[in-house]
Amino acid sequence: MTPAERAQWLKNHTLFQALSLESLYPLAEQMQEHPFQQGQALAEAGTVPDGIQILIQGRMDSVPLTRREERDPLSRVSLLPGSVVGLAEVLAEQPLSRSVIALSNGSLGWIPAAAVRAWAAGHPQVATWLSNRVEAQELAEALAQMTARLTYEQERQVALRPYLVPKVERGIVGPSRYAVRLRQQVKEAAHSREPILIFGEPGLEKDNIAALIHFGSPYRRQPMIKLDCSALQSSGADLFGRAGGKPGLLEWLGEGTLLLNNIQELPAELMPKILKLLETGSYTPVQRGESEPALDPRPYRCRILMVSERVIPALEPWVTAIKVPPLRVRKADIKAKADYFLSLYTRRRGIPKPSLAPEALRRLQSYDYPGNSRELRNLIERAVVQAAGAPVLNEEVFWAPQPRGKQFRLNLLNAYPSLRKFLRSPWWTDRLNYGLVLPTYTLVVFLLFWGPQDRAHNVGLNLFWAWWWPLVLLVFPVLGRVWCAVCPFMIYGELVQKLSLWLWPRQLGKWPRQSAERWGGWVLFAGFALIFLWEEIWDLPNTAYLSAWLLLLITGGAVVCSLLFERRFWCRYLCPIGGMNGLYAKLSITELRAQQGTCSAECTTYQCYKGGPQKGEGLETGGCPLYSHPAQLQDNKDCVLCMTCLKACPHRSVEFNLRPPGIELWTTHTPRPHEVALLLLLLGGIYLHCLPQVLAWIEQVWGLSWDLQGFWPHLAAALLALGIPSVVPVLAYGLTWLQQGMRKGKGQRGFAEMIYGYLPLVLGGTLAFYWPLFLTEAGQILPVTWATFGQTGSTLPTWTAHPAVIDFLQGSTLIVALVLSWVLIQKIARQGWQWLSHLGALVLTVSLWQVLGI
Numbered sequence: 001m002t003p004a005e006r007a008q009w010l011k012n013h014t015l016f017q018a019l020s021l022e023s024l025y026p027l028a029e030q031m032q033e034h035p036f037q038q039g040q041a042l043a044e045a046g047t048v049p050d051g052i053q054i055l056i057q058g059r060m061d062s063v064p065l066t067r068r069e070e071r072d073p074l075s076r077v078s079l080l081p082g083s084v085v086g087l088a089e090v091l092a093e094q095p096l097s098r099s100v101i102a103l104s105n106g107s108l109g110w111i112p113a114a115a116v117r118a119w120a121a122g123h124p125q126v127a128t129w130l131s132n133r134v135e136a137q138e139l140a141e142a143l144a145q146m147t148a149r150l151t152y153e154q155e156r157q158v159a160l161r162p163y164l165v166p167k168v169e170r171g172i173v174g175p176s177r178y179a180v181r182l183r184q185q186v187k188e189a190a191h192s193r194e195p196i197l198i199f200g201e202p203g204l205e206k207d208n209i210a211a212l213i214h215f216g217s218p219y220r221r222q223p224m225i226k227l228d229c230s231a232l233q234s235s236g237a238d239l240f241g242r243a244g245g246k247p248g249l250l251e252w253l254g255e256g257t258l259l260l261n262n263i264q265e266l267p268a269e270l271m272p273k274i275l276k277l278l279e280t281g282s283y284t285p286v287q288r289g290e291s292e293p294a295l296d297p298r299p300y301r302c303r304i305l306m307v308s309e310r311v312i313p314a315l316e317p318w319v320t321a322i323k324v325p326p327l328r329v330r331k332a333d334i335k336a337k338a339d340y341f342l343s344l345y346t347r348r349r350g351i352p353k354p355s356l357a358p359e360a361l362r363r364l365q366s367y368d369y370p371g372n373s374r375e376l377r378n379l380i381e382r383a384v385v386q387a388a389g390a391p392v393l394n395e396e397v398f399w400a401p402q403p404r405g406k407q408f409r410l411n412l413l414n415a416y417p418s419l420r421k422f423l424r425s426p427w428w429t430d431r432l433n434y435g436l437v438l439p440t441y442t443l444v445v446f447l448l449f450w451g452p453q454d455r456a457h458n459v460g461l462n463l464f465w466a467w468w469w470p471l472v473l474l475v476f477p478v479l480g481r482v483w484c485a486v487c488p489f490m491i492y493g494e495l496v497q498k499l500s501l502w503l504w505p506r507q508l509g510k511w512p513r514q515s516a517e518r519w520g521g522w523v524l525f526a527g528f529a530l531i532f533l534w535e536e537i538w539d540l541p542n543t544a545y546l547s548a549w550l551l552l553l554i555t556g557g558a559v560v561c562s563l564l565f566e567r568r569f570w571c572r573y574l575c576p577i578g579g580m581n582g583l584y585a586k587l588s589i590t591e592l593r594a595q596q597g598t599c600s601a602e603c604t605t606y607q608c609y610k611g612g613p614q615k616g617e618g619l620e621t622g623g624c625p626l627y628s629h630p631a632q633l634q635d636n637k638d639c640v641l642c643m644t645c646l647k648a649c650p651h652r653s654v655e656f657n658l659r660p661p662g663i664e665l666w667t668t669h670t671p672r673p674h675e676v677a678l679l680l681l682l683l684g685g686i687y688l689h690c691l692p693q694v695l696a697w698i699e700q701v702w703g704l705s706w707d708l709q710g711f712w713p714h715l716a717a718a719l720l721a722l723g724i725p726s727v728v729p730v731l732a733y734g735l736t737w738l739q740q741g742m743r744k745g746k747g748q749r750g751f752a753e754m755i756y757g758y759l760p761l762v763l764g765g766t767l768a769f770y771w772p773l774f775l776t777e778a779g780q781i782l783p784v785t786w787a788t789f790g791q792t793g794s795t796l797p798t799w800t801a802h803p804a805v806i807d808f809l810q811g812s813t814l815i816v817a818l819v820l821s822w823v824l825i826q827k828i829a830r831q832g833w834q835w836l837s838h839l840g841a842l843v844l845t846v847s848l849w850q851v852l853g854i
């Protein structure tokens with residue numbers, strides 16, 4: 001263009017249109033035309049321009065000086081042809097406040113700064129016009145920017161409104177250490193801008209914790225939005241925006257907080273983009289096609305919070321994780337949370353707030369809440385509706401399902417308050433033990449040593465073999481290991497322990513738990529095996545002084561352990577009788593347990609376990625003699641029903657439950673090798689007791705005879721009787737394993753688990769052996785008592801059952817035991833028909849029927 005054409009173009013297309021062509025001609029003569037490329041920096045903010053730039057063709061973008069304003073999309077101004085850059089700065093000789101970047105290819109006109117200043121100085125009307133023009137332009141730009149900002153804010157509100165989180169629902173309720181730690185983590189997270197992953201089980205209000213972080217931060221006045229990751233587009237367009245299209249939520253959000261809810265449900269295609277966003281702090285808008293030129297990454301300014309039901313390993317390097325503990329481990333918070341939800345619901349409905357009964361609170365604390373806080377809230381609201389205006393919410397209005405370990409249970413202490421009163425009284429077990437059991441046991445041992453030596457003339461033998469054995473076997477299915485609570489062996493042990501501490505004050509030794517857990521069971525197994533052999537070879541049932549020595553040896557073990565260790569170390573780990581009792585106690589229809597929720601929420605002293613002074617309802621005790629915590633018991637093996645925990649507990653947490661017999665064997669049971677060995681030993685013990693009958697049957701069927709007159713033949717026969725019966729269940733399991741194609745680990749239970757299915761048969765077989773003694777010799781206790789003291793008691797009454805009655809009871813006991821074993825085998829197996837194991841139990845039952853002479 002010629003200078004005249006340039007002057008005309010300046011007048012028609014630029015801000016100089018108010019000036020005359022004559023005044024513009026000098027300026028047009030100095031104008032030089034220069035081309036530029038897309039992305040080229042044409043002017044840099046902070047530098048004094050060397051001339052003015054006039055856009056002739058193409059597009060330019062004006063960017064602010066500061067980085068914070070640069071990130072604000074409202075501060076960027078697009079320049080069209082005719083725009084003049086740097087005029088005011090050239091005339092004032094000041095640096096530029098904005099940078100200029102080419103958005104496309106084009107050309108511009110450049111006029112040197114000296115020429116512009118000389119032109120303005122040579123034309124007075126130009127200086128006046130420029131002054132007015134600059135003021136008007138600044139005002140127009142301010143108004144335009146304000147209008148643009150208002151429009152932008154309106155569009156932003158429209159874009160963010162569906163996802164806005166308006167406020168925090170509630171704080172973190174509860175006094176537990178978990179709640180205290182969670183509050184501290186929220187406080188620390190609120191004062192940082194690092195990405196946070198909040199994870200935990202469903203129903204823990206993790207999105208509310210995210211809101212606590214945002215509204216507790218310095219950016220609380222900025223918006224917070226929550227996005228459901230399962231509803232996000234796989235391309236990420238709604239989050240990142242599209243190139244040349246509408247901005248994404250990241251851009252609309254500014255310095256607010258983005259909450260990605262259920263991040264574990266994020267589309268797989270979107271996860272790499274989220275990881276890049278966290279790693280680089282920038283994102284790239286979604287492009288419409290691969291042919292489009294690549295865009296530069298854009299930084300984001302918002303705070304990113306994520307909520308998940310589990311840890312996402314891919315996110316771990318880029319986020320700070322906050323784990324929200326489930327409600328089942330925060331039982332100390334249940335009381336506060338229940339009261340909060342109760343207040344919330346009654347206030348919303350405008351009704352009086354009822355109180356929560358202690359029994360109802362204990363029930364709430366005993367539940368594990370798979371749905372966590374959400375489920376607790378629903379339970380409270382439903383209870384208020386169910387109570388229909390009652391001033392107190394009792395446990396009957398709470399319909400929470402019982403946890404697995406509490407199903408099919410009836411707490412006898414609640415059903416029969418008089419039973420609770422008796423078990424907490426001194427009668428159980430102190431007065432009973434020291435007033436009756438101890439002197440009776442002492443008298444029996446004395447009579448066994450110095451009385452007549454045969455069973456027909458010694459009441460001690462009668463009590464031991466004809467009364468104690470049958471009765472204790474009958475007690476196992478009902479009261480488990482209750483005999484150990486009144487056992488004279490440990491009464492002497494505790495008596496000697498107290499006396500020795502009085503004479504020689506000292507600190508008793510701690511239990512070697514690791515060694516005892518590993519070897520104690522095998523020691524008692526070996527002890528029981530020796531008792532069996534001693535009983536058979538030396539005929540203990542018919543030799544009084546040897547029976548006395550057996551009792552004294554067991555008592556001596558209890559005394560020695562009581563002198564060395566605190567509490568009842570012998571009872572828990574080493575006593576052969578205690579080992580048998582613990583095994584059979586697994587079949588009991590009763591159990592002693594405690595409400596785990598109440599213990600973890602209310603108890604801080606653990607008096608049932610450690611002992612301590614009287615506290616509230618709890619009495620002063622020395623703690624559990626077997627070092628068992630009732631809330632942690634998984635079976636009856638380590639509970640002797642001494643009720644020390646019931647007496648010590650100030651929170652009424654201890655329960656004495658009626659339950660399905662042996663339920664622990666197919667629910668919470670853990671098999672132990674030494675128990676398996678003891679079970680098989682007890683099975684062999686039945687055949688050992690009937691050794692003459694077994695040998696007679698073998699001779700009758702196979703024509704083999706065995707002389708028991710010598711020690712070694714007798715010992716060999718006894719060992720075979722103890723060992724051979726165990727071959728049947730082992731063979732049955734092995735054939736089952738082979739039949740199922742050796743698929744162990746794909747549902748088939750191990751031998752150590754399955755063998756417990758034979759436990760009812762072992763107990764029933766042992767009881768069937770002792771029925772004749774109980775129904776014949778036990779009824780002769782009065783004549784035998786008189787005979788013990790050298791008197792004739794032939795005229796005294798006796799009670800003897802008819803042989804047909806005895807046969808009936810023996811047969812019925814074996815049949816019931818067989819059926820229960822079949823049921824238990826199926827329950828433990830949890831798959832298929834275990835017909836080979838059932839056949840093994842049937843073979844044992846038939847053989848017992850034969851050797852018992854039914």
